[in-house]
Amino acid sequence: MDKDSFFQDVYEVARLIPRGRVTSYGAIAKYLGVARSARVVGWAMNGAVTNQEVPAHRVVNRVGLLTGKNHFATPTLMQELLEAEGVEIRADQVVNFDKHFWDPIVELGL
Template sequence: MAQSDFYERVYHMTRQIPYGRVTSYGAIAKAIGSPKSARVVGYALNASAGNIDIPAHRVVNRNGMLTGKAHFLGSQAMQAQLEVEGISVKNNQVQNFQKYFWQPPVLSLDN
């Protein structure tokens, strides 16, 4: 799979995350058919910085940590965006992570 195709699949899945919910890099990787590519999902989201059409702030690590926060304008921007959506964040970690976790559907590779 070409990098641009992979990135587009990441962006497509990230756009599906409902308002007020979060998911993980690994959950996106699994949903797009690349379960061992969580880190590359992060690279794709970093490359989307500034694109308001892609809600990258809703993607956290498997423990609910805001590991991508350094890639947002301002050190608290990711947390602020999540809090606007009603998600509590303390010490760079989503509180009640399982309550807000969204499990992405597995994409069909026939799309």
């Protein structure tokens, strides 16, 4: 595996997130075999905001909090995108996060 393709891997997994579902940075990191490097996933998402191919709004932190909303074009864009997909947001947090949670390890297998 090329180490340089880490960002690409992150983007690829993010692309696989179904509409109306969300996942966490840690879940993606763990799926890629770098569970301790969840922060880098966030950094990768930072560059994904400008990438229409990658739904960065479907990636939240481990408790379903929209920690990255501040990095979008507008602080409300992330929530609006999720709500448009049927994901209910309450106080910058995904309601029934466990129900909307999409774990690549479970869904894609490891």
